[in-house]
Amino acid sequence: MPSQSSSDITPSRRDFVKQSTAVVAGGMALATNLSKVQAGTPLGDKQIKVALIGCGGRGTQAAAQALSTNGNVTLWAMADAFDKRIEQSLTKLNRTLEQNLGEGSEEIIAEKIQVPLDRQFAGLDGYQKAIDSGVDLVILATPPGFRPPQFEAAIEAGKHVFTEKPLAVDAPGVRRVLAAGELADQKGLCVGVGLQRHHQPIYLETVKRLQEGAIGDILLTRVYWNSGPLWVRTKTDFFQSYGHEPTEMEYQVNNWYYFNWLCGDHIVEQHIHNIDVSNWVKQAHPVMAKGMGGRERRTAPEYGQIFDHHAVEFTYPDGSTMMSECRHMDGCWNQVAEFAAGTKGTADISRGKIITPSGEWQFSSEETIDPYQQEHDDLFAAIRSGQPYNEIPYGAESTMTAILGRMATYSGKLLEWDDAINSDIDISPKEYSFAAAPPVVPDKNGNYPVPVPGVTKVI
């Protein structure tokens, strides 16, 4: 697989800095100051030791991808809220490497995966121990609500990071991540964010053309993640998996998708991918949002408190619009895609198609590239060559955009970016322990507090 040069990342980063200094008036300045960016020490062909924090399906795959990058990479430590997940993840990784490398590869695998019991850290405080276990890079694949404290800890400890999206679930969390992202620059640390469309040739090529004016000024973008429902893990499922009834905190962490302090709602957790593409194309973030949403089908207690559909109209600084829809319902019209309409044409971004009166451009490629592998290849190449590499600015901006959308649907009000990013409503728990009470608890019927448009306060 050809390596995507990390210089492809730089334009969007520079663009972000340019536009955000111009756009963000008042409130907090989102931009990092490029002059503060320190070049990291190139690691060259040295061994890179990795800690995997969050050992679910995505984290396990991310670890496998890190191990598949060019050069000497070793999985050194693992952490998860639940010990069983670490054990399973290790088994899966060993099995996958065996399948990929073939028979007789035991020695190579033993080199690549060195996670003895004393470097397996279970529990809600396991992440810090994994960070401190002597690694060079940390993979963060825990639920989004854990991201700000875990990312901060990794950067403070001087580690390179690959972090899954989204980067936070509330405005204080976004601000913490941005600050830690700046610290990463100062320390010469590389940070990759799991918005893999930025490493996918079809998007890179199409977005570049749109930014160069292929369809003129962009007046409207439309972005969608309308799909079926996801997994749900009930208290019984927990019992079945772990052999005992969960505490409320254990239950919520296991069934994390449905609790805002962990997930941020699906507009943040999943739809961020599409919202991020619009911001990327526009080279800006919205300044305003209004929208509607609710819980139509997912009303049972095991679906916690999140909505199952949102529709948001965002306004960019130039007055243009992003229409966003996300829905988790089966049996409905479905689409995961992004579109743009401009003064001189239209684009079906996710299918790499640009249509103008003078003709049509269609992205095509002989090769299929796995963008999830590519994002690791790019990050590790930067670490080895000592190039600055930090995807936090646009990752945080897109996270905040999605949070603004959620704030708009929860409140039913017209909201401004500056008020949203400066909000002090912090939905994280006071104490991270399985014995502690989570930030939301069920009523006597087992139901959790659900946002009510027109009533719920979000800022």
Add this chain to the structure above:
Amino acid sequence: MAFIASLVLNHPLHAKDLRGFATENPGDTVQSVANDEDFMVPYVCSIPGTYATFEMVPVPGGEYLLGSPKSEANRNEDEGPQVTVKVSPFWIGKCEVSWAEYRAFMAQYEAFKKLDSLRFARSRMESAKKEVDALPEVKKYFDEQKTEVDAVTCPTPLYDSSFTYAPGEEPNQPAVTMTQFAAKQYTKWLSGITGEQYRLPTEAEWEYAARAGSETAYSFGDDPESIEEYGWYEDNSDFETHPVGSKQPNAWGLHDMHGNAAEWVLDAYEPEHYSQLKSDISAAEAVAWPTRLFPRVIRGGSWLSSPGDCRSAARQQSDDPEWNLSDPNLPKSPWWFTEEQATGVGFRILRPLEPMDTEMQKKVWDADIKRIQQDVADRLDEGRGAQTAADKQLPEAVDALKLSGKIQ
């Protein structure tokens, strides 16, 4: 014949109670196959508990030449040498399994999950026991379940349906992008709830059905140009699949054997397999039972294929690492692929006249290698999969859950 073996049955089978039989000769207007005491006839089956239906047509037993002669245009080496294969009678889907049918299966996810959870919890948690006791159909379903042998997994909800549905999602378009395991599980579910035994065709059965007595490159002759009337392929598909059965059928009334969706069969792909077969072998003996995840055989070509790849003897092979390349999870989904090549792959179901014994049922319905078993077990354990027993009580249990509002 090894394939038929003795009748050890999960479900009591009496010809009279089953679909697809007539005791009287139905006459020349109906395509039928005469047996000793009765006649196999076409039938339409409503999938219990759903709005979907499918149509099966009988195919007589017989023998034919598997593979293509060296003289055939566009022939590949793996299609020879030709071997005489004896095939027992069966019914086969008139059309490829459509989204209407496959989505009826996909729609069981929540129900499977709820049933699995209740079955586990009812002996351990008082609240679950009460829940089950209040739903007699569900209680009956649990009480009458014999073993876990009937357990079947449901495909997980689509992560990005716009990929899966890229070639079309209308109810009458063929279902595509599922793994062979998922297709096998579909036939197990359908068998469990209907009481008749469905499975994927073997490679030799598939070609026998596609040829419908012909010895030419296509069932309609040797001229690739004529495919226009019989199949959807790269030049006429306009980048999508088309309603099943919208082109001419072959002599046995089967549609889309050339093009539209390519079709999973049971066999592993081995390029030199035919050279290892004795002549006059039975279709059952000719199967290359898989021992690895891939490659496995896909037949018939698709909307993405050239006419040459849609020939009756043409063999394509699966490639899991390529086809699930951008699946972001590990293990990768045992039920769905993520790349374009797989959007041309679906399946058609077959029902053998002679019921299958328990050993054969396991072979054709369940995860056949350890890797698939492990991947499925991992997903189930993570709560990202759903499994329950598929038997005749299942649709009523699912209905009861819906009526009580426990699921939608």
